[in-house]
Amino acid sequence: MVALLKEFYGRGPTRTKSYYEDDLVVCVLRGGFSRVEQTLLEGGRGPAVIQQRMEFQELMRGRFEAVISRATGRRVIGFMSGNQQHPDMMCEVFILAPTNLVDGHEIEASEPPFPPA
Numbered sequence: 001m002v003a004l005l006k007e008f009y010g011r012g013p014t015r016t017k018s019y020y021e022d023d024l025v026v027c028v029l030r031g032g033f034s035r036v037e038q039t040l041l042e043g044g045r046g047p048a049v050i051q052q053r054m055e056f057q058e059l060m061r062g063r064f065e066a067v068i069s070r071a072t073g074r075r076v077i078g079f080m081s082g083n084q085q086h087p088d089m090m091c092e093v094f095i096l097a098p099t100n101l102v103d104g105h106e107i108e109a110s111e112p113p114f115p116p117a
Helices: 002-009 035-042 046-059 061-072
Strands: 015-021 024-030 075-085 088-097
Touching (some): 002 061, 035 046, 046 075, 061 075
Antiparallel strands (some): 015 024, 024 088, 075 088
């Protein structure tokens, strides 16, 4: 995740923690605001930074899911993302199949476990 964020943001997080338990992966990332984002924050435009990050994370969904699928060997069937400014943190949450949280008919069978490299 750090390498992916660094590649696309031009700068990666400065601190991270990841948790993998059962059918859940949670990545908490700190730091990594770009110069533009930092300038916006200092200018009182925090909501614009959060909105931009949410748009970016949704655009990156497939790449994020592929990283987690490759790392776990399991298919990602859910992805949620959150951001806050003070202290600055991003949280990426992934739900993996199989899970008892989702019935089998709710998961599209045609999707591969993860995109090819």
